[in-house]
Amino acid sequence: MGVTKSKIFTEHQNKLAKIAKVLGHPARIAILEYIFKANTCICNDLVDEIGLAQATISQHLKELKSISLISGTIEGKKVCYCINKQRWDEVQQELVNFFKSDQDASCC
Amino acid sequence: MGVTKSKIFTEHQNKLAKIAKVLGHPARIAILEYIFKANTCICNDLVDEIGLAQATISQHLKELKSISLISGTIEGKKVCYCINKQRWDEVQQELVNFFKSDQDASCC
DNA sequence: ATTTATTATCGTAATATTGCAATGATAAAA
DNA sequence: TTTTATCATTGCAATATTACGATAATAAAT
Numbered sequence: 001m002g003v004t005k006s007k008i009f010t011e012h013q014n015k016l017a018k019i020a021k022v023l024g025h026p027a028r029i030a031i032l033e034y035i036f037k038a039n040t041c042i043c044n045d046l047v048d049e050i051g052l053a054q055a056t057i058s059q060h061l062k063e064l065k066s067i068s069l070i071s072g073t074i075e076g077k078k079v080c081y082c083i084n085k086q087r088w089d090e091v092q093q094e095l096v097n098f099f100k101s102d103q104d105a106s107c108c
Numbered sequence: 109m110g111v112t113k114s115k116i117f118t119e120h121q122n123k124l125a126k127i128a129k130v131l132g133h134p135a136r137i138a139i140l141e142y143i144f145k146a147n148t149c150i151c152n153d154l155v156d157e158i159g160l161a162q163a164t165i166s167q168h169l170k171e172l173k174s175i176s177l178i179s180g181t182i183e184g185k186k187v188c189y190c191i192n193k194q195r196w197d198e199v200q201q202e203l204v205n206f207f208k209s210d211q212d213a214s215c216c
Numbered sequence: 217a218t219t220t221a222t223t224a225t226c227g228t229a230a231t232a233t234t235g236c237a238a239t240g241a242t243a244a245a246a
Numbered sequence: 247t248t249t250t251a252t253c254a255t256t257g258c259a260a261t262a263t264t265a266c267g268a269t270a271a272t273a274a275a276t
Contacts (some may be wrong), residue, residue: 001229001230001231001263001264001265001266002229002230002231002232002233002262002263002264002265003230003231003232003263003264003265004133004134004135004231004232004263004264004265005135005160005264005265006134008158008159008160009134009135009137009138010138013134013137013138013141014134016131016134016137017131017132017133017134017136017137018132020128020129020130020131020132020137021128021129021132021133022132023124023125023128023132024125024126024128024129024130024131024132025112025125025129025233025234026112026114026117026121026122026124026125027112027113027117027234028125029117029121029124029125029128029206030117030118030121033121042252042253043252043253043254044251044252044253050116051116052113052116052234052235052236053235053236053237054236054252054253054254055235055236055237055238055253055254055255055256056234056235056236057253058253058254058255059233059234059235059254059255060234061253061254062254072253074242074243074253076242076243076244076251076252077242077243077244077250077251077252077253078243078251078252078253079252079253079254088207089207091207092203092204092207095200095203095204095207096200096203096204098137099196099197099199099200099203109233109234109235109236109259109260109261110232110233110234110235110259110260110261110262110263111233111234111235111260111261111262112233112234112235112261112262113234113235133263133264135264150222150223151222151223151224152221152222152223160264160265160266161265161266161267162222162223162224162266163223163224163225163226163265163266163267163268164264164265164266165223166223166224166225167224167225167263167264167265168264169223169224170224180223182223182272182273184222184272184273184274185220185221185222185223185272185273185274186221186222186223186273187222187223187224
């Protein structure tokens with residue numbers, strides 16, 4: 001089908017999966033790394049840096065905005081993208097919590 | 109196209125994205141949570157617990173095995189799945205490293 | 217040997233994702 | 247006003263993902 005049965009999962013499971021899904025493309029990892037390094041950038045910087053078409057980069061930026069990991073501020077004819085630090089930390093915490101455990105992990 | 113241009117990204121970007129992609133489905137989050145809680149389980153446990161068809165669960169398990177997050181040991185006619193703790197910690201570290209930073213994140 | 221239990225794989229249908237060219241939309245510059 | 251720069255959106259083609267029924271494959275149980 002290609003359609004995820006979201007209803008049978010908890011809200012938290014869906015939220016966490018959504019975050020991971022957005023991070024699940026190398027272009028979006030590259031975009032985040034670049035913005036982090038540069039602190040701020042415009043769409044065309046990423047087009048030059050990464051080597052995908054402008055439309056494609058724009059789509060990836062939209063995905064990243066959909067989980068509020070980045071935000072874009074209109075500055076004249078440019079849009080200035082930057083990391084949403086608060087959300088960034090929040091997402092990191094979500095992931096850490098998922099992996100955290102005091103289990104033995106005694107295997108079979 | 110629907111095909112990712114892996115060649116234009118670094119190996120690390122591709123690896124990280126692959127991990128995130130595998131985590132990017134609520135069924136796989138649910139599977140990991142269940143195995144973690146139960147410490148160990150068989151495929152049918154997950155079918156009962158999650159409510160997807162056996163074929164579907166089997167496919168998700170395959171994805172999780174593809175990044176070595178879990179491993180399956182044949183025990184008679186059952187297959188005993190458990191978390192690969194070493195890999196688990198490794199993956200956690202990868203993600204933490206990605207999010208770690210001492211940037212100001214001064215925005216525009 | 218036959219049945220039963222468990223899991224993997226194959227085939228298929230529905231939907232989603234990726235990527236890009238073309239086109240809009242907007243604001244600055246000429 | 248026209249041009250230029252920047253970015254978003256639309257439409258499309260190619261490919262990937264999700265889900266499941268049907269079918270193997272294997273080993274235990276009868």
